[in-house]
Amino acid sequence: MKKIGFVLLALCLLLFAASCQGDVKVIEKSGENAAGNDPAGAAEGYVFQTGDLSIAIDSLAEPVLRALGEPKEYYEAPSCAFEGLDKIYTFEHFEVDCYPSPEGDRIQTVFLMDDLVATAEGLRIGDDSARVEALYGKDCSKVGTESVYTKGGMKMKIMIEDGRVTFITYQSCASDDFE
Amino acid sequence: MRRKRRRRLRPGFVAFLFIFSFLIVGLTVFLILYNSRVYSRVEVEAGDVVLTPADFSKNGSEVSFDPSFSPDSVDFHTPGEYPVKLRSGIFRYTVSLTVKDTVPPVARAVSKTVSRGITCAPEDLVDEMKDETKVLYTFETEPDFSTPGVKKVTVILTDLGGNVTRVTADLTVIPLYTVLEREAGSEAPSPADFVLPGETVTELSLVEETESGTVPSLADLVRTPGDHPIRFLADGLVCDCVLRVNDTTPPVMTLRDVTCGVGVEVKPELFVAEVKDAGEVLFSVELSAPSDQPGTQRVTVRAKDAAGNESAGEATLTLMVDTAAPEIHGGESLFAYVGKTVSFLSEVQVRDDLDPAPTIEVDSSGVNLKQEGTYPVVYIATDAAGNRAEKRVQITVFREQYSEEEVLATAGKILEGVLKPGMSDREKVDAIYYWIRAHVSYRDSDTIHDWLLAAHQGLVNHWGDCSVFQMTSRALLTAAGIENRLIDTLPLYEMHCWNLVNIGEGWYHFDTTAFFTGSNFCYVDTATLLNRSGGFMSSHTFDRDRYPDVM
Missing domain, CATH: 2.60.40 (Immunoglobulin-like)
Known part of the structure; x- marks a missing residue:
């Protein structure tokens, strides 16, 4: 009987000890600062604004074209650079070019045709070259008389002739890379 | 031999043993259940921690904070033990939460300049310090602030966890004022004005700024409010100072x-x-x-x-009733070129007798910049009183024309920056290819049938479809003296065009159009061309009978 008692006691002690095993927990720190990982903070390129609509280069074209409505003119042709059709939509004051991609047509170019529209920063056709630098800075590459501002994986190309802005183009870099 | 007589246990003792054993087992089960729900001790590294009851849960048990406990009572930036009250089922717990700091501080050394006799704190030589607990800064050895020169100073950073980091920075003690103040627009100071009283500097000169590469003019700087960095050389010692220009004068x-x-x-x-x-x-x-x-x-x-x-x-403001409409001047000779832009607003001036900034709208809905012709444009000016003026004009859209001399001259100008003396023909071909790929973007448009216009488009405007790439290549290759021809696909296949070049080894393919695949088609034979473009909708299937001599 005594033996049974001692065995029982030892068993209880063992069970109790086992329940206390691993009784310390180390918390992994939560609420880490995700500033560097915030997808919303990822670099964005220059965006063309028309009314309430923002047109970002390389974004899917369908919602943009739906919001813009009927174009003044439409042209399509087999693309020499992409698999599929190049599509050019001409609206009042600007042109939108689209290229084919597996997810659907994407915005390749927005081309400002006259000075009745402006970039989101306020630049228009006909503005002087000093305004370009005032709005976009000096950090650009120069190709002839063209200033190319690269941002967020796209380019804004501003052609200046005789001291005046003659072309403003938002351009995709989708077909720029080569071996 | 006598047999051992077994002692019989009394019934009461047996009952006691039974109850005692039952209690022991019961207590053990209770303790096991109690310990199975919550950790008795929890540790966390100091920092921005969001504490939740689940952090204390063992085996997925439901745990909540006791109403008398608030996680805000724990300072996660101060190491120590903090009691945490919890509930789980019928049980109440007080768990020890240990906040520890085992990570040493991280910091960057910063150079500092002080005037002789002026001291600085150890933290002035450190920047971008990161640690989750408070850090104490001390000098390993107190610097000598009384002797000019550059000194290596070690700063010790110790956090509340006892972790230590050493950072060594440059401390420059100079015989000049680190900051000299002047009023904007006042007489410009001279370099000698920067020298501390009682100091003797034999050679003192301004040196060029690192960013602009020019020596600053104190007379220019004193006109603009703000802190202007200045660099001197004082008897061989580089001294970084600041000319602080204050503006205390009202406009x-x-x-x-x-x-x-x-x-x-x-x-x-x-x-x-x-x-x-x-x-x-x-x-x-x-x-x-x-x-x-x-x-x-x-x-x-x-x-x-x-x-x-x-x-x-x-001043006096006189407001009058405005009944006169604005006047619109100009716009009579509006013109544009096909495919180019037009500035409607810069062609007109709007004046009003009583509104300094009347609005101007333009109705250009009838204009087609993609086709030659004459189109109506309506200018509408409105002043603040609602008086309206309208002017109807016409815009003529022309098609540009360029001579071969003009286009080849443009190409030649580009080649001045692309080709180098002594380049072989093969190197020239490569250089031209890379220039076009780097500077001309693909963008479709109505086909330009005039080769000179297409070449100008690529050379000057830097965009176009394959025909523009082809003609741009033609212009540059021709201007570089490289023999070249045009080539295109068979009619039934995807329409595409490119060039052929011959530098004495036969005709090779030269296609500068920007394919999304990134393929390089600079001076390749037909097999390579078709291999690289093979998956791309037969973009280079050409008539071998028309081009029998292509490699």
Whole structure:
């Protein structure tokens, strides 16, 4: 009987000890600062604004074209650079070019045709070259008389002739890379 | 031999043993259950921690904070033990939460310059310090602030966890003022003004700034408010100082009286004929009467510069009923070129007798910039009183024309920056290819049938479809003296065109169109061309009979 008692006691002690095993927990720190990982903070390129609509280069074209409505003119042709059709939509004051991609047509170019529209920063056709630098800075590459501002994986190309802005183009870099 | 007699246990003792055993087992089970729900001790590294009851849960048990406990009572940036009250089922717990700091501080050394005799704190030599607990800064050895020169100073950073980091920085003790102050627009200081009283500097000169590469002019700098970094060489010692230009002088305005129409936005700038200030000035205006009624009133114009200095003055505003429409001048000789842009607004001037800024709208809906022709344009000007003027003009859209001399001259100018003396023909071909790929973007458009126009498009405007790439290549190759031909696909296949070049080894393919695959088609034979473009919709399937001599 005594033996049974001692065995029982030892068993209880063992069970109790086992329940206390691993009784310390180390918390992994939560609420880490995700500033560097915030997808919303990822670099964005220059965006063309028309009314309430923002047109970002390389974004899917369908919602943009739906919001813009009927174009003044439409042209399509087999693309020499992409698999599929190049599509050019001409609206009042600007042109939108689209290229084919597996997810659907994407915005390749927005081309400002006259000075009745402006970039989101306020630049228009006909503005002087000093305004370009005032709005976009000096950090650009120069190709002839063209200033190319690269941002967020796209380019804004501003052609200046005789001291005046003659072309403003938002351009995709989708077909720029080569071996 | 006598047999051992077994002692019989009394029934009461047996019952006691039974109950005792039952209690022991019961207690053990209770303790096991109690310990199975919550950890008795929890540790966390100091930092921004969001504490939740689940952090204390063992085996997924439901745990909540006791109402008497608030996680805000734990300072996760101070190491220590913190009691945490919890509930789980019928059980109550007080768990020990240990906040520890085992990570040493991380910091960057920062160079500092001080005037002789002026001290600085150890933290002045450290930047971008990161640690989750408070850090104490000390000098390993107190620097000598009394002797000019560059000294290596070690700063010790110790956090509340006892972790230590050492950072060594440059401390420069100079015989000059680190900051010299002057009023904007005052007489420019000389380099000698920077020398501390009692100091002797034999050779003192301004040196060029690292960013601009030019030696600054103190006379220019003293005109602009702000802190201007200056670098001196004082007896061989590089001294970084600052010319601090203060602006304590309010703007000086010359005001004028204004007459405008009722309803015009009365902007303060209308009243300012001239303003003198060292910096930028913002204006505001206070009217003494509403601006929606005709009449004359005194207005107060205020000016405030970037340094916060203010001044004010008075002028007279006369508001009149505006019944005259604006006048639109110009726009009679509007023209544009096919495919190019047009500036409608710069062609006209709008004037109004009582509105300094009437609005102008343009109806260009009838204009087609993609086709030659003459199209209507309507300018509409409206002043603040609603008076409206309209002017109908016409815009003529021309198709540009360029001569071969012009196009090849443009190509030649580009080649001046692309080709180098002594380049072989093969190197020239490569250089031309890479220039086009780097500078001309693919963008489709109506086909340009004039090769000179297509080449100009690529050379000057830097965009186009494959025909533009082809003609741009043709112009550059021709201007470089490289024999070249045009080539295109069979009619039934995807329409595409490119070039052939011959530098004495036979005809090779040269396609500069920007394919999304990134393939390089510079000076390749047919097998390579077809191999690289093989998956791309037969983009290079050409008539071998027409081009029998292509490699």
